[in-house]
Structures are given as C-alpha cells and as structure tokens.
Amino acid sequence: MANSMNKNEYDSNQLFSPAQVGRAGEDVALQLEAAIVGGHLLPGERLPSERELQVRFRTGRGVVREALGALKQKGLIEVRKGAKGGAFVRQVEVGYASQSLALFLAQQEIRSENLIEFRESIDRTIAILAIARGLPDEKAQLVADTRRLETAVESSDADLALLVEMDRSLNLQFARMARNPIFEWIMKALQLGFRSLDHALYAADPYRRQCVANWVTTARDIAEGEPMQALSCISSHYTMLRRCLKEMRETQTEGRLPGRRQGANTAERSDPC
Amino acid sequence: MANSMNKNEYDSNQLFSPAQVGRAGEDVALQLEAAIVGGHLLPGERLPSERELQVRFRTGRGVVREALGALKQKGLIEVRKGAKGGAFVRQVEVGYASQSLALFLAQQEIRSENLIEFRESIDRTIAILAIARGLPDEKAQLVADTRRLETAVESSDADLALLVEMDRSLNLQFARMARNPIFEWIMKALQLGFRSLDHALYAADPYRRQCVANWVTTARDIAEGEPMQALSCISSHYTMLRRCLKEMRETQTEGRLPGRRQGANTAERSDPC
C-alpha cells in the first residue's frame, strides 16, 4: 500500500514542471529553491529521491544531481545516504553567506589598514549593541572566556593556533550579542578571509599580553554596561594592532595582506586577454 | 594534437591528486578551488576540459561536472560551450555574496530593522571618512548629483525606478569617497540584495521629498566638512525610513522584508557594471 494517494502538495499543484533544454540543471535547481524558499518545503522535510525527481522533471539523473549539488552548496539541503536517506531541507546557516563573502574578499587585494579601520568601525557598533541587547549570561560567559584566554596565555606552553582560535571565538560571541545576523555575517567572513592579522598580534610576545589584558577589560566593561570605556578598549586594541603591524613592516618590508601569491605564475604567462 | 610537451605547470607540480571515494566531487571541487584561490589559476585562464580533468583526477565525468558545478555556483568559474569552450576562472563578484546573504535572511525571516541599523552604522563611518578623505571634486560632484536628484523628484513624470537608481548611485559615490574598498563592497552587496527598502521610501509621496532634501543637506555638510551635521542628517534619513516602514506595516500587516522570491533576482548573473 504505497502512499500514492498522499503525494505531497507540490505534486498535485504542478509545482515541478519539465525543465527546458540547455539549462536544465539550473532550471531544476531554481524550481526546487523556489519551493524551499517559498515555504512549500519546510526545514526537516524530505525531497523525493533522485530517481523520482528524475521522472517528475522528465530529465536525467545527472541533471537532478547537479541541481541538488547546487542546493547543497548553498546550504539549503543536506543529503544522506542509505534507506530513508535523500535530500532534507535545512535552515540556512549564516556561515554559508559568510563563505561567499570571504571568497570574494580573498580574491581582492586589501591593504591591512583598510581591513583594520573597517573592523574597528564594526566592532564599535557591535559593542554598543551588545551592551544594550546582550543577555546577562552571555555577558558573564564573555567575561569568563576572556579569563580563560588570559590563563592560557600565561601558561608557557601556549599554542599559537589555539590562542588565535580562542580570540576568534570571542569575537564571534561578541558579534552574536548584537542580535543582528548581519554583523555575524561580516565578522565570520572577515575571520574566514584573513586570519593573519590576529595571528601577528598573538605571535609577538609583548603584544600578546596587552591584547588579552585588553580583552578582559573590554568584556568587563561590556558586562558592566560601560559603553564609553568599552569603545576605548576597542580603539586601544586596534591601536596596538596597527603598531604591531608597523613594526613588522619595518623589519620585513611587507605592507600587504598575504592573500595570494602570484610570483611564480605570472612570468611565463602570455595571455592575450 | 597532443600538446604533450606543453603541459600546464600544475600538472608537473602534482597539484591535482586522485580523488577519494565517497566524496570525490567535494574533493575535486576543493582541489580546484584551492588552485584558484591560491593563485595558481588566474582569472581568465582556462581549466582543462571535463574529459581531461576526468583522467587527471582518475575519476568519472559526473564527478568532474559536479565539482565544476559547485565552482560555477560560487562564481569562481564561468563555463562556455562549444569549441574553445570550457571552464574559465573568473573574478568573484559581490553579487554572489549578497545573494547568499539574501537567501539566509529570507529563510530566517529577518526584520528590516536589522538591515537598517547595520546600514546606518556603516553610513556614519563612511561619512566621517568621506569628509576626511574625499577629494574636492568628488564632494562637488556629490552635491551636484543630489541637486539632479532633487530636480528629478520635483518633475511630475518622475520614474520610481530611476529615482531609486539615482539614490543607489549616490550611495556608491558616497562609499567610494571613504577610500576603503571594503565599505564600497559591503554597500554594493546590501544594495544588490535589498532594493525594496529604498524603494519604499521613494514610493510614498511625503517621504520622497524629505528624503532628497535630506540628501542635499547631507552632501553639503560633507562638502563643507561638517561631520556632526552630516551624521545628524544620516540619522534623520534612517529615522524617516523607519517611520515610513512602520506606516506601511500598520496598513499592510507586513513586518518583514518581501524577500521570499529568489527567482527574479538570480537573473542578473552578468556583470552589473
């Protein structure tokens, strides 16, 4: 007794129509995406199997797989193997959008000063919002985590990657407290794109301690609801970062972000474009 | 024709290794993406054909197509049919990032307030930077263009789309004067995704005049180097926008962005320049 009478409503509503030639994959992907975003398919629901979609769209399985791959890429679906497997609708996470932005930023040549002043501007707004909207336990957690970072730095066997990761996590907590996913989007994208700046701060020994001490103060100011002092701390952080980078630049003559290396390749390239 | 002597350098460098089973598609996609983002493949260059990649990765053509589809989805490559066709590396456009963000926000049912407060925060920083760094002729041009917008609004045959477009252009000029490309990109990304908000402001008759009058004042304050007054104008703009949306919401019981449809937006794949 198959559920032939209980087909989903997008079947009877003719929601899926045969794809046109030439761009069948895009066509199928667009129809499925429209069904998901339009609310006809809710998160957690399961799409028909690939072989069933193949006959519904009157197309080949490769086309269906291509479309599903695009949706998976966007974070709209999650596909599982095996019986009762298939494509399941997901809530899109902000990380997917951040990855797109990070991919774009990675291809651009960005001077570190531009990045710093942008981040500082964002951080200042986040601080104000976080003080106003952050929940008490969030603020307490932020303070506690800065303390953990402090003890981690003071221990001699401090792993550099671990410290940077903790700093990254703190920034994300911070951004989340602003209760505005757009700030989260930006913050995640920046972190994905450029890890090297914070790395620099935690690599130099005098700066590392100042940085975490500043973090502790910032978190406390946020927890206690002192916006002006928090802003002051943030400015202090970026002042330190600028100074640290300037010192490095004077020793290494390196003013750019190491986003991409194009030294070995461009020499032998005689592209007529 | 056997160009066996002129293999590309990523061949001899062992850049592409056979894919792992189970997630061969992702594996291939990751390797190709790494090659592009890492700078081994520059924009304009052509990847090997699908059938050649198929043998290089020691895999099937479906896997290669899946990987290329993922890269195409991200905007990293553009694929053309026919002789001299194939996958060509592209510069990623902001539009892809903004589409991802729009998709996320649409599914999260984000309130327009989040977008407004983010834009206001960005605008305030841009204003300060634009006053400090904008060239005199840029400032003059900004003032002149706000005048043009003013006269366009006063003429009765004002096309709504044209007005919104002029507003959009003004915002971009404004962002450019900050001499920081990140602000420009973020502004463009937000504009690509959410045109509807400004649209609302220019649709209502009382708000339209106030908005352009405010633009004129803002431009003059920027040109004359009055940061506090410029910031005041910007806040006034968003106060108006909030009020306008609130009125619309009260009449239509529509509190969110009308971003459910994605189909019409994805059409602008080509360069929006």
Add this chain to the structure above:
DNA sequence: ACTATCTTTTGGTCCTACATATTAAGGAAA
C-alpha cells in the same frame, strides 16, 4: 529475546551515446 544475515532503498560513481553550441577551416559563388 537476541544476534547475524539478507533485502530494500537510496545516494555515489562510472560509462556510453547522443544533442547542441561555438569556432575554425575550406570551398563555391560574386
């Protein structure tokens, strides 16, 4: 009742064949 094995479902991979688009080359006509 529990465990091991089989069966079914479903995605993952590989393959061949054909369709279609685009470019380049070659030959006929002006």
Add this chain to the structure above:
DNA sequence: TTTCCTTAATATGTAGGACCAAAAGATAGT
C-alpha cells in the same frame, strides 16, 4: 580577392544504464 555557406572539430549539456556502497528494516537462526 572577397564573401558566404558548408563542414569538421571540439567542447559542454543531456539521457539513461549499470554497478557499488551505505544505511535501515525484515527475516531467519540460535
């Protein structure tokens, strides 16, 4: 010689089959 049409070559796009691997349930054996 120039122009236009035809044809070939090369590439992606699509169709559909076959088989493998994994996951869940059904079944048989203990």
